[in-house]
């Protein structure tokens with residue numbers, strides 16, 4: 001497992017290089033009635049605020065939990081309307097029934113769900129929701145582009161490590177199982193949002209540098225591949241979105 005504090009050592013780069021979440025995600029959360037003006041949101045693993053800022057813009061009152069001190073500092077400056085709490089999802093003090101919505105954006109991999117799910121169940125009001133989403137950088141269902149062939153080649157050169165992102169990484173069904181284990185939450189809505197973005201060579205190098213499983217040399221090679229392919233590529237990404245309802249009575 002890569003170091004969860006990996007991102008804190010590159011807070012500014014992370015904030016600059018990671019693409020925003022697609023508009024369709026915010027409309028979907030609004031249409032489901034889980035996010036809107038006055039929603040009390042608890043966000044776990046908020047990073048530099050890529051999800052925090054749009055939620056604040058939608059009128060939500062966001063408490064953002066982030067363990068990395070550099071990221072928490074950047075988040076305070078970037079989204080001053082949010083209440084930023086430095087700590088982990090597993091240990092930060094949380095009031096009972098204080099939130100309408102818990103959000104985990106591209107951070108669920110890092111959480112100990114056996115600890116976090118019962119904590120969220122307590123922190124949410126009855127009828128509250130948990131929304132979990134993330135970027136899959138490289139839609140495994142999209143046609144293979146010349147750039148993605150080069151990415152696969154870079155990954156193959158690692159040796160035994162399986163290529164990623166790929167279908168195994170997408171694993172929406174697996175995440176539904178993990179997030180409903182214990183009976184704390186029940187599925188309300190599952191979506192896979194597909195979108196694309198045009199990136200230049202430096203943007204690709206910077207973005208790939210932020211991936212915890214990519215070395216700097218590999219990210220440089222990805223940037224070189226874009227240059228070889230004419231200087232710009234279209235990347236197809238996918239954002240699985242899982243919205244869960246707080247269960248009335250947990251099974252344990």
Ligand SMILES: C[S@@+](CC[C@H](N)C(=O)[O-])C[C@H]1O[C@@H](n2cnc3c(N)ncnc32)[C@H](O)[C@@H]1O
Nearest residue numbers: 004007045046047050068088089105106107110
């Ligand atoms: C890939 S970043 C995502 C940041 C942000 N949510 C976003 O959408 O860009 C993962 C974040 O999870 C945080 N994190 C790692 N372990 C955590 C934990 N145990 N509790 C809360 N956050 C954690 C990291 O510090 C990092 O900010």
